[in-house]
Amino acid sequence: MMGKFATISAGALLLICMLALNGVNGTASIEHTDPEDDVSEGDIADGDAINNIDIKSLTMDIVSDPMIVELTVYGTTHIGGEPYDYSYYIYLDYDGDNEKDSTVSITGPGIYISGSGLSSTPSQLTGVTGEETSTLRVELPHSLFEGTPAINDVGAESQVYRDTYRARDFLNSNFEGTGSVGGGEITPPDPQEDPRQTPTAPSLSIDIDDFDMDLTTDGGSYDYVMEATGTGSADIVEAYYCIAMYGESGEALGSYSWNKAPIDEEHEYGGQAYKEEFYATGTGGSWTAWKWYFHSSGPIDDSNRNKFESPDDYYTGVGSVKLHIRAYQEDGTWNQDAEDITQEYLGQESTGGDDDTDDDELPTGDGETEDSPGLALPAVIASTFLMVAILIHGRRRRS
Numbered sequence: 001m002m003g004k005f006a007t008i009s010a011g012a013l014l015l016i017c018m019l020a021l022n023g024v025n026g027t028a029s030i031e032h033t034d035p036e037d038d039v040s041e042g043d044i045a046d047g048d049a050i051n052n053i054d055i056k057s058l059t060m061d062i063v064s065d066p067m068i069v070e071l072t073v074y075g076t077t078h079i080g081g082e083p084y085d086y087s088y089y090i091y092l093d094y095d096g097d098n099e100k101d102s103t104v105s106i107t108g109p110g111i112y113i114s115g116s117g118l119s120s121t122p123s124q125l126t127g128v129t130g131e132e133t134s135t136l137r138v139e140l141p142h143s144l145f146e147g148t149p150a151i152n153d154v155g156a157e158s159q160v161y162r163d164t165y166r167a168r169d170f171l172n173s174n175f176e177g178t179g180s181v182g183g184g185e186i187t188p189p190d191p192q193e194d195p196r197q198t199p200t201a202p203s204l205s206i207d208i209d210d211f212d213m214d215l216t217t218d219g220g221s222y223d224y225v226m227e228a229t230g231t232g233s234a235d236i237v238e239a240y241y242c243i244a245m246y247g248e249s250g251e252a253l254g255s256y257s258w259n260k261a262p263i264d265e266e267h268e269y270g271g272q273a274y275k276e277e278f279y280a281t282g283t284g285g286s287w288t289a290w291k292w293y294f295h296s297s298g299p300i301d302d303s304n305r306n307k308f309e310s311p312d313d314y315y316t317g318v319g320s321v322k323l324h325i326r327a328y329q330e331d332g333t334w335n336q337d338a339e340d341i342t343q344e345y346l347g348q349e350s351t352g353g354d355d356d357t358d359d360d361e362l363p364t365g366d367g368e369t370e371d372s373p374g375l376a377l378p379a380v381i382a383s384t385f386l387m388v389a390i391l392i393h394g395r396r397r398r399s
C-alpha cells in the first residue's frame with residue numbers, strides 16, 4: 001500500500017513540477033479565441049482566401065512532449081499554393097515579457113522554428129499536419145529546445161498574398177489577450193469605410209505629436225524616412241494606423257489599408273528595401289507614448305519613372321493626404337487622431353485642412369501651422385512615397 005502511495009505521490013509531484021515550470025499561472029494548456037470577420041484586408045477580394053486566414057482559435061498543450069499547437073481558421077488552411085500564397089506564424093513567449101522569443105513559420109516551401117533557446121537556428125519542422133482542413137497541428141518536440149521549454153504564452157498571425165497585395169489576421173500576437181476583453185469586442189477599422197468616422201470614446205486620449213519626412217533622390221535611386229511619435233491613454237489596448245488620400249473637395253478616395261500594432265518588420269522585394277515600426281513605447285509597454293517609423297529605398301527605373309516625371313498628372317484629383325491613428329480601449333470603443341501630411345507627402349498645399357481634430361491652428365506668416373512639422377519637399381521627390389506605399393503593404397515579411 002505504501003509502495004503504491006509513494007508511486008502516486010511521485011507522479012503527482014512530477015506533474016506539479018511540470019505545471020509550475022510551464023504555462024500561464026501553472027496551467028497545462030493555453031487557449032485563445034478570435035472573432036470572425038476581423039481580417040485586416042489589403043486588395044484581396046476573394047472571400048474564400050480571406051476565410052482561410054481568418055483565425056478562430058489557438059491552443060497549445062505545453063506539458064506534453066512533443067508540445068502540441070493547433071491553429072484553427074474559419075475556412076481551410078493552405079501552405080503555399082496558387083493563385084495565392086499563404087503563411088501562418090505562431091509566436092512563443094518564454095518568460096512573460098510579452099516579447100516573441102521564438103516563431104514557428106508555416107509558409108511554403110519552408111516550415112521551421114526560429115528564435116532563442118533552440119538547439120539549432122532555424123530548426124526544420126516535420127510534425128505539421130492539417131493542410132486544406134480547418135486546423136493546422138504543429139508538434140514541437142522538447143529536443144528542438146535547449147532543455148525543457150517553459151512557455152508562458154502563445155500568439156498567432158496569418159497572411160495571404162496575391163502579387164504585391166495581402167490580407168492579415170492576428171490573435172494575441174502581442175500577448176495582449178483574446179481580443180475580446182472587458183465585456184466588449186474590438187472590431188478593427190473597416191477598410192471600405194472613410195476613416196473620418198465619429199469616435200465612440202472621445203474621452204480616450206490618442207495624439208500625434210510630431211511627424212517628419214525626409215525623402216531624396218540621387219543617382220537613379222530614392223531613399224526616404226517617415227516617422228511620427230505621440231502620446232495616449234494608459235487604457236489603450238489596441239491601435240491601428242492608415243495613410244488616406246482625399247479628393248480636392250475633401251471626398252474619400254478608394255479603400256484604406258489599416259495596419260495593426262505592434263509592427264517591427266523589414267524585408268527586401270524587387271530591389272527595394274523596407275523597414276517599419278509601430279508600437280507602444282510607454283512604461284510597461286503602455287500607449288502613453290508610441291512611435292511609427294517607415295524607411296524605404298530602391299531604384300528609379302522604367303516601372304516607376306512616370307510617377308517621378310509627371311507627378312501632377314499621375315495624382316490628379318488628390319487634394320490631401322492624412323495619417324490616421326486609431327486607438328481602442330477594453331470595451332471596444334475608440335478614438336483617433338489625424339495629421340495632414342500633404343505638404344510632406346506631395347509637396348503641395350492641402351485642400352483639406354491640417355487634420356481632423358478641433359485643434360487646427362491658423363497659418364503663420366510663412367504658410368505653416370503649428371501642426372505642420374516640416375518644410376515642403378519638391379513634388380517630384382515627395383510623390384515617391386505614394387508609389388512605394390502600395391508595394392510595402394503587399395510584401396511585408398517578418399525579419
